[in-house]
Amino acid sequence: MVHIRLRKWRESDAPVVLRAFQAPDLRRQASWPVVTLQDAVGWISSWPGAGHAFAVTAEGRVVGNVAVSGIDDQGNGWVSYWVVPEARGRGIAVAATRLLARWAFDERGLLRLELRHRTDNPASCRVATKAGFRPQGVEHGRLGDEGVPYAVERHARLATD
Template sequence: MTSIDIRLREWHEDDAPAVLGAFQTPDLRRQAPFPVVTLKDAVGWIAAWTGVGHAFAVVAEGGTVVGNVAVAGIDVHDNGWVSYWVLPAYRGRGVATAATEKLARWAFDERGLFRLELGHRTDNPASCRVATKAGFRPEGVERGKLCYEGVRHDVERHARLATD
């Protein structure tokens, strides 16, 4: 597949159908902090970002929402935690990498952050490629950090500094 041009914009309440659709996919379903099974839940997911971080809709040409990229957990040391997801139909086209790079530039230049961190399960090589291509260097493995359906998963942590 070829890469596509994307832009980042604030989430709008009328994006709720795209959010609902995203969280119906099995691998994204567990990424939501609460079950997103109705349009009201999707509106709640969008609203839940207020005051806890900066989330951006990843939008392709024509205005189609194809993913999310966010920085949250911002602390007094100017560190933030990055997360991203892309709808299955748009994966493998450089969307997550481009969105994560744009978010990092925004976080460093506009928000004044110094360090951005992210983590991915060690059994998710695609997410590792996104992190690495977006300039996030691996820093180590956090053993047994996540638990899904009673199974523990190791997480590889990556970070990118404003000076990188």
């Protein structure tokens, strides 16, 4: 297993963000199209106030993102993650999601973390379950890419898990 670390995003990481969002499966992960270096800088700078996003590093290189956002007054937050295509299959997303959960529970005092993934994305489901997020059910017609609804599976992890 690769040793990974989480750190704050830096403006100098913009080329990695731009390259990541060129992958077909990651294009829909951004709130807006990330097609220029300036878009990538904007993506990085959009996180403060919207949530907590961390660059995932492996062997000193940025290879992904983990974030918790949508934090509410009851101590709930939404988790998201992605790993660049060339770094997948090495357990990086699982390890990063576990680290993020521990940080969210210990440092932010959150009680419950949730995430969703499309049901046609079994790799994301494996990440969620290996990171300790238990399945909570399927929501049909929940997410829409280009107006097309998809079924999503919801997972959750509690601070007491």
